[in-house]
Amino acid sequence: MDICLQAMGALAHPKMILLIFGGVTIGLFAGAMPGLTATMALAVLLPFTFTMTPLDGLVALGAVYMGAIYGGSFAAILVNTPGTPSSIATAFEGYPMAKQGRALEAISVATVASAIGGIAGVLFLLFLAPPLALLSIRFGPAEYFWVAMLGLTLIATLSEGSVFKGFLGGTIGIMLGTIGLSPVGGESRFTLGIPVMQGGIEMIVALIGLFVIPELYNMAALGRASLGAVSVADKEKSSFWRVAAKVFSKPGNLIRSCIIGEIIAIMPGAGGNIANLVAYNEAKRASKTPERFGTGTTEGLIASESSNNVTVAGSMVPLLTLGIPGAPPDAVILGVMLLHGLRPGIELFTTSGVLTYAFIFSMGLAAIAMVPVGLLGGRLIYRVIFRTPHFFLVPTIGLATIVGTFALRNSLSDVMIMLILGTTGYLLKQIGIASAPIVLGLILGTIAEVGYVQAILGGAAYRFPWFRLFENPLSWILIAMVVVSAAWPFLLALKRRMWSAEKVNKGGAK
Amino acid sequence: MKLKRFIGCFCMVLAAVVLATIQHNDALAAYPDKPINYIISFNPGGESDVTARLQQSHLEKILGVTVNVTHKPGGGGAVAWSEFQRTARPDGYTIIGVNIPHIIAQPMERKDTGYTTDGFELIMWFHFTPNALIVQRDGDIKTLADFIKLAKAKPKAVTVAGSGTYSANHLDALRLDKLAGIQTTYVPHTGTGPIIPALMGGHVTSTMNYTMVGVQYKDKLRTLAVAADARVAMLPDVPTFKELGYDIVGGAYRGVAVPKGTPPDIVKKLTDAFLKTTDLIAAKQREMGFEITTATGKQAIDLVARMKADYGGILSELEAQKK
Numbered sequence: 001m002d003i004c005l006q007a008m009g010a011l012a013h014p015k016m017i018l019l020i021f022g023g024v025t026i027g028l029f030a031g032a033m034p035g036l037t038a039t040m041a042l043a044v045l046l047p048f049t050f051t052m053t054p055l056d057g058l059v060a061l062g063a064v065y066m067g068a069i070y071g072g073s074f075a076a077i078l079v080n081t082p083g084t085p086s087s088i089a090t091a092f093e094g095y096p097m098a099k100q101g102r103a104l105e106a107i108s109v110a111t112v113a114s115a116i117g118g119i120a121g122v123l124f125l126l127f128l129a130p131p132l133a134l135l136s137i138r139f140g141p142a143e144y145f146w147v148a149m150l151g152l153t154l155i156a157t158l159s160e161g162s163v164f165k166g167f168l169g170g171t172i173g174i175m176l177g178t179i180g181l182s183p184v185g186g187e188s189r190f191t192l193g194i195p196v197m198q199g200g201i202e203m204i205v206a207l208i209g210l211f212v213i214p215e216l217y218n219m220a221a222l223g224r225a226s227l228g229a230v231s232v233a234d235k236e237k238s239s240f241w242r243v244a245a246k247v248f249s250k251p252g253n254l255i256r257s258c259i260i261g262e263i264i265a266i267m268p269g270a271g272g273n274i275a276n277l278v279a280y281n282e283a284k285r286a287s288k289t290p291e292r293f294g295t296g297t298t299e300g301l302i303a304s305e306s307s308n309n310v311t312v313a314g315s316m317v318p319l320l321t322l323g324i325p326g327a328p329p330d331a332v333i334l335g336v337m338l339l340h341g342l343r344p345g346i347e348l349f350t351t352s353g354v355l356t357y358a359f360i361f362s363m364g365l366a367a368i369a370m371v372p373v374g375l376l377g378g379r380l381i382y383r384v385i386f387r388t389p390h391f392f393l394v395p396t397i398g399l400a401t402i403v404g405t406f407a408l409r410n411s412l413s414d415v416m417i418m419l420i421l422g423t424t425g426y427l428l429k430q431i432g433i434a435s436a437p438i439v440l441g442l443i444l445g446t447i448a449e450v451g452y453v454q455a456i457l458g459g460a461a462y463r464f465p466w467f468r469l470f471e472n473p474l475s476w477i478l479i480a481m482v483v484v485s486a487a488w489p490f491l492l493a494l495k496r497r498m499w500s501a502e503k504v505n506k507g508g509a510k
Numbered sequence: 511m512k513l514k515r516f517i518g519c520f521c522m523v524l525a526a527v528v529l530a531t532i533q534h535n536d537a538l539a540a541y542p543d544k545p546i547n548y549i550i551s552f553n554p555g556g557e558s559d560v561t562a563r564l565q566q567s568h569l570e571k572i573l574g575v576t577v578n579v580t581h582k583p584g585g586g587g588a589v590a591w592s593e594f595q596r597t598a599r600p601d602g603y604t605i606i607g608v609n610i611p612h613i614i615a616q617p618m619e620r621k622d623t624g625y626t627t628d629g630f631e632l633i634m635w636f637h638f639t640p641n642a643l644i645v646q647r648d649g650d651i652k653t654l655a656d657f658i659k660l661a662k663a664k665p666k667a668v669t670v671a672g673s674g675t676y677s678a679n680h681l682d683a684l685r686l687d688k689l690a691g692i693q694t695t696y697v698p699h700t701g702t703g704p705i706i707p708a709l710m711g712g713h714v715t716s717t718m719n720y721t722m723v724g725v726q727y728k729d730k731l732r733t734l735a736v737a738a739d740a741r742v743a744m745l746p747d748v749p750t751f752k753e754l755g756y757d758i759v760g761g762a763y764r765g766v767a768v769p770k771g772t773p774p775d776i777v778k779k780l781t782d783a784f785l786k787t788t789d790l791i792a793a794k795q796r797e798m799g800f801e802i803t804t805a806t807g808k809q810a811i812d813l814v815a816r817m818k819a820d821y822g823g824i825l826s827e828l829e830a831q832k833k
Contacts, residue, residue, distance in 0.1 A: 043554030043581075047563055137711030181585050184698050186675035188585075188620050195592035195624025199584025268707045323727060324707045331553075331703065335560050338726070338798060345729055410549075410582045411589070450700065458714065460695040461667035 007357035011365065016059060020362060023060045024369045027067025028377050032075050032083045034208050035404020038068035042332040054340035058359045061336060063366040065329050066312050069272050070114040070370050073305055074378060077106045078385050079397060081212045085204060085443070086272030086311070088436065089280035089304035091211065096296035103386070104238035106301060107378035111371055112240070112247045113254075113302040117309030118367025120258040121265070125313045125320070125360055130346065133321040136266035141458065142469045145451030146478035147267070148444040151274060153485040154281045155437045162432060163489065169433045173441020174448075176201050176421075183446055184453040196413045203273075205405055205414045206421055206442050210435035212401045213422020219394050240375065247302055253283055257303040261310030266317050271327025272308035273443060279307035285488060313363045320356065321346050541602055541776050545576040548766075549606040551590030553583045556701075557722070558607050558764060561637070564794060568787040573779075586674060587612050592624025600769040602776035605633070610763040614818050615676040618825055627818065630767035632810040633780050636788045637800040639720040640738035640761040641682045642748070643670075646709060647732045654734045654754050657716065661692035668694045671705045671714040678762045681824050682737050683718040689756045706731075720761060721745060722799035737761060744799050760820070763803065765810065781806050 010016070030041035041064055049057030072083035077094030090110060097106040124132065139147075155170045156163050179190045180200020191197035236242070247254070257279040264275040283303035284293045293300050315326030316333070323344035325331040337344055348356050385393065405418045425435050452469075459465035469475065548566070552558045562579045569577045582590035587609060598604040608630055617623045645651045651660065661668040672679030675698045683696050697714055699705045702723060708714050710730055717723070724733035725744045733748045737758045741750060751758040766784060768777065785804060792802050805813050 039554065043559070046554070047566065050563075050567070137707045140708065140711055140713035181588075183700050184675075186586065186619075186698065188622060191622055193622050195585075195596075195622055196589055198586075198592075198620075198622070198624070199589035202584070269704060318707070322707070322710060322730070324710075325703060331556075339560065339564075339794075341797065343726060345727075347729070409584060409589075410580050411584075411593075454697055454699070457695060457697045458669050460669075461664060 003353040004357055006354045007361055010055060010354060010358040011059075011361055015056070016362070017365075019056060019060045020063045020366050020369050021373065023063025024067035024366050024373050025377070027064035027069075028071035028074075028370075028373060030064070031068035031071025031073075032381060033404055034075055034081050034083055034212055034401055035204065035408055036068075037084050037204060037408075038065055038086070038329045039332060040408070041065075041068050042329050046332060046336065049336055050339070054337075054342060055355050055358055057336055057340070058333070058355075059362040061333055062312075062359060062363045063369070065333070066118055066309065066363060066366040067370060067373070068329075069308050069312055070111070070118075070305070070374060072308075073110040073114065074107065074381050077110065078103060078382060079212070080215045082207060084272070085207055085439075086276055086308040087304060088207070088273070088439065089276045090301060090308075092280065092294055092436070093297055093300040093304070096294065097298075097301070100296055102234050102237070102296065103382050104379065105234055105243065105298075106296075107382065108238040108240065108243040108375065109247060109298050109301050110305045111374040111378065112244050113305035114309040114374070115367050115370050116247070116254060117258060117261060117306035118312060118370065119364055120306070121262065121310040121313030122360060122364040122367065124258075124262045124310070125316055125363075129317050129321050132262070132266050132317045135263075136268065136318045136324070136326070137322065138472075138474050139267050140472065141451045141454035142472060142475045143451070143478060144267075144269075145448055145455060145469060146475055146482060147270070147274075148448035148451060149482045150478060150485060151278065151440065151444040152448075153482060154277055155440060156486070156489045157281045157284055165432045166434070166437045169428070169435075169437030170441035172428075172433070173206075173438040173443075174445035175441075176206065176438070177442045177445035178449075183450045184457075196411070199409070199411070199413075201417055201421075201442065202409060202414060203439070203443055204408055205418050207439055208401055208405055209418035209421035210425040210439055212397065213419065214426040214429050214435065216394050216398055216401075217423075217426045219390050223390065240371070246298065250299065250302070252286070253299055253302055254306055256282055256286065257307040258310050261307030262314045264307075265311035265314030265326050268318055268324050268326055269328075270447070271315055271329070272311040275311050276304040276308040277440065279303040281485075290492075309367065312367075313360065316360075316363075320344055320348055320360075541779060542573050542575045544603060545578055546573065546602070547604045548577050548579050549590055549594065549604065550579060550581050551583060551587035551607060552581070554581050557639075558609070560798075561764060561795070561800075562607060564791045565784070565787045568790050569783055572783045572786055586616065588616055588620070588623050588625065594769065595625040595629045598769045600631075600771040600773075602768060602772055602780060605766055605768050605780065606630075608632070608765050608767045610635070610765075610814065610817050611676075611678050611681065611821055612762075614814065614821050615681075615825070618822065619676050627814065629770060631770050631772050631777060632814070633766045633768060633777065633806070634784050634788075635763045635765035635803050635805040635810050635813060636784060637795055638761055638763050638803045639722055639800055640736050640742060640759070641678060641718055642721045642724050642736040642742075642745075643686070643716060643734045643751075644709070644719055644724050644731050645716045645734060646712065647730050649732075651716070651734070652732070654749075654751075657734055658690045658692055660715075661690070661694050665693040666695050668692075668716070669697050669714040670694045671697045671699055671708055671717040672719060673699050673701050673705065676821075676825065678760055679718045679720075681821060682758055682760045684824055684828065685758050685760070686718070686751075686756065689758065720799075721801075724748070725799035738801070742799075742801065743796060763805075763813065763817075765805075 030036045069086050072087035073090045075081045075083035076087040076091035077098050080091050080095040082088045094106045155166045188198050260279045261275045264270050280303050284290045315330050318324040318326045319330045325334050405415050455468045456465045459468035550558050550562050566577050594606045613627050651657050670683045705717050709717050721742050735751045736742050737751050737760045
């Protein structure tokens with residue numbers, strides 16, 4: 001308790017507040033730029049923390065991380081382009097809302113949901129860190145394989161219309177993911193003898209290409225930007241208090257999304273990029289009106305944005321207790337800690353308790369700081385995008401996209417890959433194959449491959465090496481979830497058919 | 511007429527050549543007079559990146575120009591290295607981080623690596639991380655003898671995680687198998703990062719990894735032996751493989767290189783700057799678990815030749831086994 005008070009004292013300083021607000025603002029704009037991910041923003045800012053005290057540095061980077069994950073929602077809502085992979089699902093609901101002239105409402109909902117998610121993550125980290133850390137290391141190769149399988153069942157939900165076309169998209173994604181070096185064995189595959197293809201198709205390059213470019217073609221073809229004008233009624237609807245009341249009116253959705261976000265956050269290597277999709281999927285499944293998802297529901301938006309911000313503090317659980325980064329941006333935070341001679345581990349809470357708790361609290365403050373920064377920044381970005389005529393907007397976004405893609409790995413080939421994928425994605429969209437399943441296949445294919453190959457290798461001494469996939473109770477739970485999730489859409493369809501059959505029968509009896 | 515035109519052309523070519531030489535000399539005299547691009551072929555936040563960031567400010571002070579650290583990850587480093595050898599100009603303004611055994615093993619193993627081991631002009635190798643065999647702290651395995659006994663009792667059941675295939679980790683795991691007459695199963699991972707939870711969670715029995723892991727996770731993991739000539743300063747209680755009777759010395763070296771054909775005085779200037787920098791950050795580097803080396807010039811080339819012979823032997827044996 002004493003430590004907690006001291007930690008709060010360390011934060012009660014104007015400089016700290018400035019660092020938090022500054023960090024959130026920088027993060028927000030970095031996250032809103034497609035191509036600038038949270039990891040990159042942190043890496044770029046890393047050298048600035050060398051001259052700071054360890055606490056200042058950690059507070060600043062924590063705030064940037066928090067802001068970047070949230071900032072991704074702006075691009076998702078306003079241009080249908082997830083600014084970071086953590087807000088893919090945000091685009092599914094946020095963009096239709098913006099098209100209907102509810103852009104400001106969508107931004108406000110995303111802001112409130114993100115702040116709640118951020119705070120929930122901090123609470124998980126404060127109160128449940130040790131048991132969650134133990135759970136995190138239970139995930140072995142077999143479990144990763146099943147988690148990826150669970151993720152692939154999302155395709156059924158994500159594909160608009162035909163499930164078959166959805167799985168076709170997913171397969172294309174998985175196949176794109178096999179280009180380059182194989183993740184476990186290191187063999188080069190499908191590189192066509194071009195050295196640069198050893199680098200494969202980077203997930204974010206595909207994300208930018210498949211989401212932004214088709215949208216730009218669309219805008220150019222329509223001859224207008226597709227944002228709807230915000231009406232006066234909508235302005236009122238987007239006021240902070242009304243939105244907050246709305247978000248809290250469905251606590252079940254919030255709690256579910258936060259728990260999903262936390263469980264995925266503690267799995268090393270998986271972060272907001274998977275959490276937002278799983279939370280969205282579960283929200284849709286639990287909803288009484290699943291058919292309205294994809295047309296601009298706030299429920300889906302809340303699920304996506306709260307779950308991805310949970311992962312910010314949530315992924316620090318394995319980092320601070322075991323020294324294992326829970327998500328890619330945490331690797332940079334680990335770097336800062338090591339540079340300052342802080343060795344992550346449970347003793348971090350005792351030997352450097354004040355610093356550790358102050359860092360945790362600061363992330364909570366950053367989550368709160370997102371509300372004013374986000375509401376102001378959001379309105380600003382909205383106004384800029386809405387007021388700019390499409391013939392300026394399309395080339396500007398196009399250029400920003402190219403620069404962002406190049407900056408990712410300083411590679412011109414990535415820009416080419418992005419443009420080719422984007423054009424292909426536009427054409428595929430015309431025949432009903434959406435971008436989301438392709439990106440999902442790309443993300444999950446690699447995770448599934450690594451899990452499968454490592455599990456089989458580890459079972460070399462067994463008579464049937466694949467037995468390792470079914471060895472642990474945690475795998476069983478995941479398998480059960482895969483089965484339920486895969487069967488769900490069919491069960492639902494069956495139920496609906498029986499229901500309507502009943503209705504027909506009743507009608508006949510009359 | 512024709513002759514006149516020929517002379518005209520000739521003069522122009524001559525002028526161009528002279529001009530180019532003058533500019534070239536100018537560049538020499540003033541080097542460095544514009545920002546230097548320091549390419550890291552791995553992700554931000556990794557060990558190569560953190561080291562480069564530490565060097566950055568000192569290099570800037572010594573050389574008097576901005577040093578930009580840029581990342582071009584992919585293909586285990588091969589994407590950046592192949593592009594560097596293909597396109598980088600030998601003017602000292604583009605430098606790149608290089609790693610042993612990556613630049614040795616990749617061209618040996620892959621068909622389309624796109625670069626050669628000897629296609630770099632090495633500035634220096636600045637640090638070394640020896641391999642170490644590491645297990646859970648509280649498990650049954652307390653010594654290397656325990657490990658070997660278990661591996662003998664259950665062939666293939668003992669798993670050894672390491673980062674990458676034909677990497678420093680992999681090669682020393684193979685050496686241990688051969689020298690101790692055991693059969694373990696090597697499980698490649700995508701980097702050191704994912705190995706730690708796999709080991710803590712008991713998904714693998716052990717890891718052949720770098721000493722840094724043993725230093726950073728001292729309270730959770732136990733280092734059985736290190737693959738260095740002498741004991742490592744940060745792990746004074748851990749014996750070397752040599753002490754225990756297995757002649758295994760290996761690990762990863764990090765260094766920096768410029769394109770082949772870079773003028774010797776530029777190489778010299780960069781070498782001096784990196785030597786000074788290495789000295790300035792040595793204490794911090796040791797704290798993080800690195801061993802400092804200062805192999806420059808011929809020494810640096812000899813190191814590559816020696817490691818090439820070592821790895822070549824193991825790799826060809828492995829290939830023979832496959833067939």
